[in-house]
Amino acid sequence: MNLYLIIILTILIGKYLLNIIIEHFNIKNLNPELPEEFKDYYDKIKYKKSQQYTKENSKFGLIHSTISISTIIPFIIFGGFNFFDKIVRNYNFSEIITGIIYIFILILLSQIIEIPFSIYNTFVIEEKYGFNKTTVKTFISDIIKGLFLLIIIGVPILALILWFFSETGKLAPLYLWIVITLFQIFLMFIAPYVIMPLFNKFxxxxxxxxxxxxxxxxxxxxxxxxxxxxxxxxxxxxxxxxxxxxxxxxxxxxxxxxxxxxNSVDEILTILAHEMGHYKLKHIFKTMIASILETGLVLFILSLFINNRELFNAFKMDNLSIYASLIFFGFLYSPISMILSISTNIFSRKYEYEADKYVLKSTEKGDAFISALKKLSIDNLSNLTPHPLKVFITYSHPPILKRINAIKNIVVHSSNCNQ
Ligand SMILES: [Zn+2]
Structure with a gap:
């Protein structure tokens, strides 16, 4: 058996099993006893509802990942990637156009599998817990707008990647790094004016x-x-x-x-102070630098796997191509991406504590802030007692009770110092 195929199947199955383990521990960690801190905010029935919401989402996630993995593995093993490649190649377009059509077809295929899950999540789960306000019309127009954005943003980027890798040789990752970074910064500038108003009114x-x-x-x-x-x-x-x-x-x-x-005016003010804290403490800037560095890393490693015959054999491909290299590399990169996302989450949780601290320093409204955080957590039926493993791997924010404790410690500490 092809070594790359073994590696890729191991990655896919390993990630799937890890997810099952995390969810298992997370559900076991649900505590039917309402935490003291939330006594005035939750009644027994609503608290139970929040736990059912966690359970239902977890179960849904597992069914989703089971169906995903049982479509993608046969698709790889039985040469699905080659099947579509041969169809597109029949038309004898240039490499770049062929690549764009090929990747677009694969994205459409994955969307077709994803949409029923998205429908179930929005119109069944979210509806059942009273969250859903999306109409069928909004749901459909969101999908169409998403595809439209994918075409006007995704196609130029993809064309650039294919062009640089085919024309500029060894320095392609470096050139692309510069071009993609500039493009990302440009997108961040125009997003509030051009992209976000497509989906919401401000x-x-x-x-x-x-x-x-x-x-x-x-x-x-x-x-x-x-x-x-x-x-x-x-x-x-x-x-x-x-x-x-x-x-x-x-x-x-x-x-x-x-x-x-x-929320009250004071509560809203503390939420604003928290968000502002992220800027003042340079979190936004540091996160952006980290993401630019990651782009560079991805492009560099990707360049090592362009047109790797063994890797193409794993996917039963007849022809080598830069565009298919991008997709196959994605499978190999996913464990690195997971490790990077865990470290990003570690930093992100640290930044949350720092921004919370900033709220207390700049507003002195600790009580309003705690109350705002509690409301936020209740309004979203957040899990009050997530398992530490789930937090470590997937949480970008610390669990709410830990945040409240940290805030209370600062308040107590600073009032002691004043005495
Ligand atoms: Zn934050």
């Missing part, structure tokens, strides 16, 4: 107490922003969130309308 926040409070706070902190917006998150879900978009002076803060509805 309104400048209404005049009033909240707007005044935010403006005063931002001024006090000497933080430049272009505007304060609300977003119609309620169009899809009752879940709540807040985030910044843009760079430097063109930064905007965006609150989901659902978040504004459910």
């Amino acid at each position: 309104y400048p926040i209404e005049e009033g107490e909240l707007k005044d409070a935010i403006e005063n706070y931002v001024k006090k902190e000497n933080f430049k922003i272009k505007g304060i917006f609300t977003m119609d998150g309620s169009k899809r879900s009752t879940k709540t969130n807040a985030f910044f978009t843009g760079f430097g002076k063109s930064r905007r803060i965006v609150f989901f309308d659902t978040l504004i509805k459910k």
Whole structure:
């Protein structure tokens, strides 16, 4: 048996089994006893509902990954990749056009498998727990807009990658690294103006107490922003969130309308302070640098596997091509990607504690912040007691109870120091 095939099957099955183990521990870790901290926020019935939500999502995830793995492995073994390659090659287009069509077909195939899961998740699970606000019309138009974006953003990038690898020899990864990084930065600049309005409506926040409070706070902190917006998150879900978009002076803060509805002015202010903390403490900048470095690493390793005959044999391919190399490399890269994502999560969780600390330093509204975090967690029916293994591998934010404890420790500590 081909060595690459053994490696790739091991990776696929290994990841699948790891996922089962994580979910098993996570479900076992659900504690029917409501944590003391949430006594005033949850009743028994709602707490039970949050645990059922965790269980249902976990079960759904396992069914999803079981079906995915049982389609992809036969597809590899029985030469599915070669079957479609031969069809596209029949048309004798140039290598770049052939590659674009080939990859587009594979993406469409995977979408066809994914869409029923997405429908079930939105219209069955999220609906059952009262989150879903997505209409069938929004659901379909989201898919169409997603495909449209894939074409106008994905096709040029793919064409560039194929062109550089076929024309510029050994230095291709370096050139591509520069071009892709510039393109990503460009996308980040235009996203708030061009891409995000495709999916949601953004309104400048209404005049009033909240707007005044935010403006005063931002001024006090000497933080430049272009505007304060609300977003119609309620169009899809009752879940709540807040985030910044843009760079430097063109930064905007965006609150989901659902978040504004459910939180007091002080609570919203602490959420803003947390997001601002990420900027002030250079988290956003560091995360961006890390992602640029990862792009460089991916391109460099990828260049080592372009047109590797053994790797193509693993996928039963008759013809070598740069475009298929990209896909096959993706299978080999996935364990590295997983290790990188675990380390990104470790940093991300550390940054969350730091941004929380920043809230206390800059607003002195610890109680409002804790209450905002609790509401956020309840509104999203978050798992209050995730298993440490699940947290270690998949959580970008620390579990809520740990965050609250850390905040309380800081408050207690600083009040002791004042005495
Ligand atoms: Zn954060």
